[in-house]
Amino acid sequence: MVCSKHPVSAAMFMIISLVGVAALFVLLEAFFLAVLQILVYAGAVMVLFLFIIMLLDVGPDAGKASKMKLVSGLAAAFSISLLIVIFLIIVQDSGWLPEGASWRAVPESSKLTQGGNFVFSTAVKNFGYGLMTKYMLPLQISGFLLLAAMVGVIVLSKKDEKEVG
Amino acid sequence: MIQVALSLLFLPFISAAVTLCFLRKHGNIAALLSVATAGGILAFSSFLIFGGEEGSIFTWSTTWFALSDMHLEFGFLVDSPAKTLLFVVSFIGLLIHIFSLGYMADDEAKSRYFGGLSIFMFSMIGITLADNLIMIFVFWELVGFSSYLLIAHYFKTDDAAKASRKAFIVNRVGDFGFLLGIIFTYWIFGTVNLQELEAASLDPTLTSTLLCLLLACGFIGKSAQFPLHVWLPDAMAGPTPVSALIHAATMVAAGVFLLIRIDFLFTAEALKLVGLLGAVMGLYAGFCALTQRDIKKVLAYSTLSQLGYMAAAFGLGLPGIALFHLMTHAFFKALMFLGSGSVIHACHHEQDIFAYGGLLKKMPITAYTFLVGVLAISGVHFLSGYFSKDAILLGAYNLDFVIFLILYVGAILTSVYMFRLYFLTFCGEARSKSSSAAHESTIFMTAPLLVLGFLSVVGGFVALYPIQIVEFLLPDIERVANMPNHLWMNILGLFAWVGGLSIAWKIYGNITSTEDPLSEKSPTLFNLSRSKLFFDEIYSFYIQRIQDPFFRFLEIMELLFISGLMVRGSAGVAALFALLGKSFYSGKIHSYSFWFVIGTIGFLTYSILFGANS
């Protein structure tokens, strides 16, 4: 996606990649989140992107090179070095990551909490329980956040008074 | 008593301030104010002189300001030499103020002139009354400033401006040595108070010839001794009463007064050096005066010569005689300067003596008083100059023969040029239009002449003075009186002035042309005398060839290093930093996001690597 010319094809690639991430969530037995990912990300966010691309009628990148060669070069170098570091981690298997960690099985007990933390479970009920008890405050705040975002978007998209008059 | 002293000191200062603030345009009122101030000064100083009992010393001091443990004092020390000088300064000051009323009657800038005179009186009295070296130095500089102000009275002429600058700068050079001497004194003795120094100097190991010579630099600058004598003849560009007051009677005498004040510090070598210096000056100045054409310049060189006599007297260990000669010299030199002022005024500012002549008939009072002055300076018997000058010669004969020889030749020369001056100015027939149109001056100018003439006649009889004025002189006069060879000295003195008179009569007796006859009779002597031994040329060579290029070099260095490197350079470094900062503001979102991420990663790295609880 990051290398494609046309923004529409970039968006398409993005959708595929997001769906892939959702698949990975399924593999990790976080079903609720997988569905959420498809619904919200691939469904709403990307559609919004496509909508804006169509609205603004953005053409392909004209292919002009970035004028700020130095910054581009530095950024490229930086990100490539990040990738190299990752590659080195994979290859050398350094001690930063726990060795040979593998997953334990998800316990089937109906325990909701264990020692202050919530027990991982595939049931949405536990998810909701966690949301409503421990994470009540962030839930409410995110509600406000969504409200603010909505209001903000409406304000930003309003036509200017002069244009109307 | 203290109020009297303070009023004495500040009365002329107040007068000058009032003249400066209110009387700029009212010259006549300023003149009267100034004369009244001079009268007040005479009254107050008489009170100071005669107020205490005989032999009393009045002291008073207050701390002017204190710097940690060094105190700068402002105080008075009115002891016997101070009383003598105070008498001279205030009396002659008053006479010259009265003379100025007549002389400057048609001048346009009277208030400036009289204001300057008042400031001068303030500074001179300050020097007289001061009780510590630093206060003397402050008033020393003030006197130099007043001299600068007054010489440049006719500042529109080139001569006056240059002369006043020269006077001030040459004075400054001397003052630099003086200041070094004061610092050195403070370093060695820990005090600059004169009485404490006198007490401390009982230990002879503390003082040194270097210290004395440094302090004597002030004397050399102020009293125009060798090698800083070049300013005095040029200073004649100022008005004549100024020349009379400052450059004959009082300011140049301040140098001698300083020497008398610090007499106890002098080592034998320093005394000898000062004496020799003075004697040589006496001879040299007399030699130069032989061929001067300007009446005031002749008198200026004469002053230089007599100052040399005073220095020689001091160097012989006879400070009382030096002060005595200072007093009598003040009388007859002021008399002659004022007389020349009268002549100049009458001849409409013509100053070349070869353009005078025949003024004896036209200006009798001036002529006869001037004659008295000439006789006095030549050492004609029983006039004032005879007593002081012959005392010096007698002392020199008995104490140091070399100095005596030099001084004696100088005495002969003195007589020659003084009589030359007299004959050319007053005798014979008028040689130019200005002198034929001359007439006697007003009462303002002639009255002081008469008073000074009287004093020049009787001024040598020390017994006639009130004791308070001459206290300081008596011991040394006694000492000289008890020396041998009186008769021989009288004969030599007689020979000196008679010989001078006859030489002058022979060469200059009947002059009708405006050329100096000496130039035909012996050109080498004439040219040598005229050249003044090239001092001015040497100094201007030094200044133009050595000092100016050096300063230009310094200027370039300063331009390069200080302005260029340090000022512009530091500004440039700051500008470099600004450029560096400016490069962050490219306006491109890419670079902004790039730096943002870099910053974040930097913080993260820092917290991971150096954080307290990684």
Place this chain on the structure above:
Amino acid sequence: MESITPTHYLVLSLILFSIGFFGVLLRRNLLLVLMSLELMLNGINLALVNFSRTALNLDGSIFVFFIMTVAAAEVAVGLALLVALYKKRKSVFTDDMNLIAN
């Protein structure tokens, strides 16, 4: 071949993140920059879910929920801003956003 370990997921998340990072820094089309930003967030989500599953801790997943919420709100507002900017500048390319004309 060895079995998939949490390390693999972590590495994958890192790759996703760096690709997104690469895109943010180098793309000139603002829309693509925003999309790359979303990609970075997804990488983080993946890592969080992985940790949640590894430690058997539901807190991680709940946090992912909130991240998604915030990301959605952010995209909405960001796109609205983009539209307003487009109205001003008539372009979505960063080259044309430069007011400091050097």
